[in-house]
Amino acid sequence: MESKRPAPQPQDAPPLQLGDFVPFRLNRLAAEVSEHLAEIYRARFGLDIPEWRVMATVGPERGCTAQHIARSTRMHKTRVSRAIAHLEKRGLMTRVTNSADRREMELRLTRAGRRLYAELVPLALERENSLLACMSREQLRAFTAGLDCLETFLGLRKGSAD
Amino acid sequence: MESKRPAPQPQDAPPLQLGDFVPFRLNRLAAEVSEHLAEIYRARFGLDIPEWRVMATVGPERGCTAQHIARSTRMHKTRVSRAIAHLEKRGLMTRVTNSADRREMELRLTRAGRRLYAELVPLALERENSLLACMSREQLRAFTAGLDCLETFLGLRKGSAD
DNA sequence: CACAAATAGTTGCGTTCGCAACCTTTTCCG
DNA sequence: CGGAAAAGGTTGCGAACGCAACTATTTGTG
Numbered sequence: 001m002e003s004k005r006p007a008p009q010p011q012d013a014p015p016l017q018l019g020d021f022v023p024f025r026l027n028r029l030a031a032e033v034s035e036h037l038a039e040i041y042r043a044r045f046g047l048d049i050p051e052w053r054v055m056a057t058v059g060p061e062r063g064c065t066a067q068h069i070a071r072s073t074r075m076h077k078t079r080v081s082r083a084i085a086h087l088e089k090r091g092l093m094t095r096v097t098n099s100a101d102r103r104e105m106e107l108r109l110t111r112a113g114r115r116l117y118a119e120l121v122p123l124a125l126e127r128e129n130s131l132l133a134c135m136s137r138e139q140l141r142a143f144t145a146g147l148d149c150l151e152t153f154l155g156l157r158k159g160s161a162d
Numbered sequence: 163m164e165s166k167r168p169a170p171q172p173q174d175a176p177p178l179q180l181g182d183f184v185p186f187r188l189n190r191l192a193a194e195v196s197e198h199l200a201e202i203y204r205a206r207f208g209l210d211i212p213e214w215r216v217m218a219t220v221g222p223e224r225g226c227t228a229q230h231i232a233r234s235t236r237m238h239k240t241r242v243s244r245a246i247a248h249l250e251k252r253g254l255m256t257r258v259t260n261s262a263d264r265r266e267m268e269l270r271l272t273r274a275g276r277r278l279y280a281e282l283v284p285l286a287l288e289r290e291n292s293l294l295a296c297m298s299r300e301q302l303r304a305f306t307a308g309l310d311c312l313e314t315f316l317g318l319r320k321g322s323a324d
Numbered sequence: 325c326a327c328a329a330a331t332a333g334t335t336g337c338g339t340t341c342g343c344a345a346c347c348t349t350t351t352c353c354g
Numbered sequence: 355c356g357g358a359a360a361a362g363g364t365t366g367c368g369a370a371c372g373c374a375a376c377t378a379t380t381t382g383t384g
Contacts, residue, residue: 016283018218018235022290023195025309028236030192032316033185048370056180067332073180074190076372081334103332103379121178128184134315139308146297146305147187153296154194210340229362238342243364265349265362 033131040123045116046090050075050083052120055109058093059117064107065098074156092116195293202285207278208252212237212245214282217271220255221279226269227260236318254278 018024034049041047047055053073058064066084070077084107087093092113098104109117132140151157180186196211203209209217219231228246232239246269249255254275260266271279294302313319 015222016218016287017222018215021218021286022294022306022309023192023199023286024215024218024235025313026188026192027196028318029309029312029316030185030188031236032318033312034189037185050370053180053186056178056183056186060177060179065332073186074193077333078335078372079370081332082370085334101332101380105333124183124185125178131312131315132184135308135311139304139311142301142304143308143311144184146301146308147184147191149297149301149305150191150195150293151187153293154191156190156194212340227362239363240342240365241340244340247364263350263362267363 036131037124037127040120040127044123045120047120048083050079051087054080054083054087055092055113055117055120056124058107058109059114059121063098065104066107067104069107087113198293199286199289202282202289206285207282209282210245212241213249216242216245216249217254217275217279217282218286220269220271221276221283225260227266228269229266231269249275 038049041049041052053075054069057069057072061068066077066080069075069084070080073080084093084095088095091110094108094110095105096108098106135143148157200211200214203211203214215235215237216231219234220226223230228239228242231237231246232242235242246255246257250257253272256270256272257267258270260268297305310319
């Protein structure tokens with residue numbers, strides 16, 4: 001039995017409905033979800049997405065560096081650098097040169113940064129939950145299993161440090 | 163045994179691993195997949211992502227307008243406008259003012275545009291297949307069911323014309 | 325020890341993007 | 355009919371981004 005989409009045919013106009021094309025669907029979905037979340041970050045905390053990712057990465061870690069953030073989030077290092085600079089200027093983080101390797105900067109949240117983090121994280125998790133609530137528990141499990149699978153295939157899983 | 167993520171706790175530092183946060187995972191995955199696909203579009207056909215999406219939308223349609231593309235792809239109308247302008251300049255599309263409503267422009271692929279489309283679509287589908295091949299057929303079905311679910315919840319499904 | 329290669333991080337520059345403002349044409353309604 | 359509002363589409367402008375080049379420090383190797 002054929003699956004949902006007819007097989008590609010070697011004729012003049014091969015069938016492609018963009019709305020059924022998984023790469024496009026992932027992009028559209030990710031953009032929509034991000035937009036909803038970014039409302040919280042921006043309107044209520046004055047953060048943009050790179051800044052939120054830096055906060056979220058530094059928050060639970062100890063002795064975190066910009067390089068580590070860039071690798072684990074797959075953001076370009078200049079994006080990370082600029083986000084950190086802005087967060088430091090806002091008094092949410094501190095940058096201290098590591099005396100063991102003076103190229104590195106140890107990153108930490110300030111008291112104000114930890115307060116913002118503690119306030120923001122529950123809201124983010126709540127939004128995630130209300131989004132995922134449209135699926136049954138079993139369906140969600142299968143969906144995240146699919147994500148795991150794709151991430152592993154593409155080398156995005158945690159273990160891979162590039 | 164704990165499930166993957168410990169439940170949120172109302173203490174100073176609620177646990178959030180960005181790598182387990184679905185909105186972030188979707189963004190990272192979509193970016194990675196897009197990057198791989200964009201290689202084809204750019205290197206072999208000189209298209210960027212907005213241009214590819216316009217081509218892919220106009221290809222199978224008849225009497226398509228910029229507005230329709232913007233709605234169905236959820237791209238900003240300026241992005242669509244600029245992509246169309248560039249494609250027209252390259253001789254891949256034509257813009258004809260609709261005589262019934264002279265605000266609209268009817269979009270069509272030129273012969274060269276159809277040729278490029280016919281060449282590109284199979285490559286795109288092939289890439290999609292090789293990506294999705296990391297899942298079993300049943301797992302893929304469950305995964306796309308999850309996508310359907312999220313898209314419907316967010317109002318992204320085809321039916322919704324905003 | 326010295327010098328080349330590698331790593332952490334920053335900055336200048338050109339490109340892309342989204343917002344707002346704008347032009348044109350059509351629709352809505354008194 | 356006629357003017358206001360709406361809709362399709364384009365453009366100016368400022369912000370954000372990635373690439374490449376750069377500085378500073380460390381590591382590797384003869």
